[in-house]
Amino acid sequence: MPDWLTNMEPHWAWLSLGVLLAAAEIVAPGFFLIWLGAAAIVTGIIAWIVPIAIPAQLAIFAVLSFVALYGARRWLRANPITTTDPHLNQRGGRLIGEVLTVTKAIEDGRGRARVGDGEWPVRGPDVAEGTKVRVVSADGGVLVVEPA
Numbered sequence: 001m002p003d004w005l006t007n008m009e010p011h012w013a014w015l016s017l018g019v020l021l022a023a024a025e026i027v028a029p030g031f032f033l034i035w036l037g038a039a040a041i042v043t044g045i046i047a048w049i050v051p052i053a054i055p056a057q058l059a060i061f062a063v064l065s066f067v068a069l070y071g072a073r074r075w076l077r078a079n080p081i082t083t084t085d086p087h088l089n090q091r092g093g094r095l096i097g098e099v100l101t102v103t104k105a106i107e108d109g110r111g112r113a114r115v116g117d118g119e120w121p122v123r124g125p126d127v128a129e130g131t132k133v134r135v136v137s138a139d140g141g142v143l144v145v146e147p148a
Contacts (some may be wrong), residue, residue, distance in 0.1 A: 007075075012059060014044030035072050037066035045073045092138025095120075105129045113145065 029136030043061040047054075052060075085094075095115065103119055104112035106127050113122045113133060124133060124145040133145035 002027050009048075011044045014040050014047055014057065014061070015077035016046060018042075031072075031076075032069070035068040036065050039068050090138070092120075092141065092143060095135045095143060096137060099132050100135065100143075100145065102127055102129055102131045102133055106133075113143065115143075135137060 018037045018039075018041030021033045021040060025031075025033040025068045039061055042064055043057055046060060047057050066087065098115075100113040100115060100120075100122070102111055102113050102122070106122060106124055108124055109126070111122050111124075111127075120143050121141065122133065122143045122145045123139065124136075125147065127133065127147055131148040134148045135143045136146050137144040
């Protein structure tokens with residue numbers, strides 16, 4: 001093992017771990033690693049101010065991680081993150097209310113309709129090709145339509 005690594009002060013290892021965990025949260029978002037990173041940074045600050053043994057530092061990190069994760073989970077349950085756009089990343093949901101043109105007649109409840117420069121599968125009452133239909137809901141990748 002390199003000398004610089006064996007001679008490193010423990011607080012620098014904790015501070016580095018905290019920064020790495022925070023950076024990992026950016027790469028793999030899940031709102032979890034940031035709390036472990038915060039616990040590691042606080043552990044590093046405590047180890048810097050009060051020189052304590054490595055086992056005690058590990059215990060402090062474990063306790064701080066638990067407190068941070070539990071506190072964040074509790075706070076997020078009380079204050080859920082809401083979006084201003086409930087259909088974000090739900091393209092079918094965004095099409096509700098749109099009027100489309102049927103490109104393949106709806107027979108036995110199934111057909112296709114033009115959406116922008118493409119076609120989507122649709123489900124609804126039987127209508128002929130070229131008929132205008134309105135999207136009333138989305139069921140996965142299938143639009144549920146009714147005559148416009």
